[in-house]
Amino acid sequence: MISRFSKLFLAVAVLLIFITSIAVIHPPVRAYVDPWTQTMFGEDGVESRHELHVAAEKGEVIMPKLGNATAKAELGRATWKLLHTMTLRFPDKPTDDQRHALESYFYLFSRLYPCGECAKEFQQLLKKYPPQTSSRKTASLWLCYVHNLVNARLGKPEFDCLKLDETYDCGCGPEGNSTSAVGPKRDDITGVEVVRGG
Numbered sequence: 421m422i423s424r425f426s427k428l429f430l431a432v433a434v435l436l437i438f439i440t441s442i443a444v445i446h447p448p449v450r451a452y453v454d455p456w457t458q459t460m461f462g463e464d465g466v467e468s469r470h471e472l473h474v475a476a477e478k479g480e481v482i483m484p485k486l487g488n489a490t491a492k493a494e495l496g497r498a499t500w501k502l503l504h505t506m507t508l509r510f511p512d513k514p515t516d517d518q519r520h521a522l523e524s525y526f527y528l529f530s531r532l533y534p535c536g537e538c539a540k541e542f543q544q545l546l547k548k549y550p551p552q553t554s555s556r557k558t559a560s561l562w563l564c565y566v567h568n569l570v571n572a573r574l575g576k577p578e579f580d581c582l583k584l585d586e587t588y589d590c591g592c593g594p595e596g597n598s599t600s601a602v603g604p605k606r607d608d609i610t611g612v613e614v615v616r617g618g
């Protein structure tokens with residue numbers, strides 16, 4: 421006869437083993453979907469941040485709460501424009517120094533963004549989804565992805581990351597039309613025009 425206590429003990433042990441095995445078999449995945457190819461990137465090659473380069477990058481949020489909702493929205497729109505334009509002009513093949521610069525920028529940004537309560541949320545996002553900086557495409561899709569997470573939290577519609585190029589065509593001159601690294605206008609193999617978003 422198994423006592424009630426032993427039964428309970430067994431049940432708890434089985435439950436614990438079950439939970440542990442789920443954690444081991446399904447570690448949290450950080451993956452981003454390339455909207456052109458539908459392939460995942462960053463899944464096994466995900467760039468995680470192993471060390472913080474300067475102490476200033478890892479501190480607490482500096483700015484106080486920004487109460488005024490109108491000001492908060494205006495600041496947000498202007499900021500997203502800056503950030504997306506930045507990643508879409510980032511080099512296709514950045515050097516280590518350039519990658520480090522972009523990564524540091526986002527960590528410092530997450531402390532100094534003038535809306536303190538937004539900055540706190542963004543720091544949490546960066547912990548889960550560290551900046552991806554290996555190329556222009558990677559950086560701009562990563563930013564599009566995290567902006568969509570902010571959209572979701574605020575109940576805003578999801579943005580189609582295929583439309584990054586047309587939305588942020590900055591008309592910046594010689595380099596201005598080179599964001600096509602994000603999505604080839606021609607199929608590399610067939611040379612056929614690719615209809616994006618179609």
Ligand SMILES: Cc1cc2nc3c(=O)[nH]c(=O)nc-3n(C[C@H](O)[C@H](O)[C@H](O)COP(=O)(O)OP(=O)(O)OC[C@H]3O[C@@H](n4cnc5c(N)ncnc54)[C@H](O)[C@@H]3O)c2cc1C
Pocket residue numbers: 492493494495496497498499500504533537538539541542563564565566567568570571574576578579584587
């Ligand atoms: C880091 C950060 C954190 C924020 N946190 C908060 C917060 O906690 N609470 C709060 O109330 N507000 C927050 N905001 C502001 C908020 O995100 C919006 O900017 C603001 O509400 C205005 O929204 P909007 O509808 O005009 O579009 P926005 O989100 O400002 O976007 C501007 C334009 O960018 C384009 N866009 C939308 N989604 C994407 C995407 N995924 N990729 C590329 N382009 C896109 C669209 O054309 C859109 O009209 C935050 C802003 C930033 C930059």
Ligand SMILES: *[C@@H]1O[C@H](CO)[C@@H](O)[C@H](O)[C@H]1NC(C)=O
Pocket residue numbers: 488489490491494
């Ligand atoms: C809120 O911000 C807007 C835009 O900056 C400004 O016009 C308005 O006067 C502010 N409201 C208050 C109550 O300060």
Ligand SMILES: *[C@@H]1O[C@H](CO)[C@@H](O)[C@H](O)[C@H]1NC(C)=O
Pocket residue numbers: 593594595596597598
């Ligand atoms: C756009 O890029 C092409 C080459 O890819 C170049 O010949 C052209 O001058 C560029 N246009 C502008 C406006 O910079």
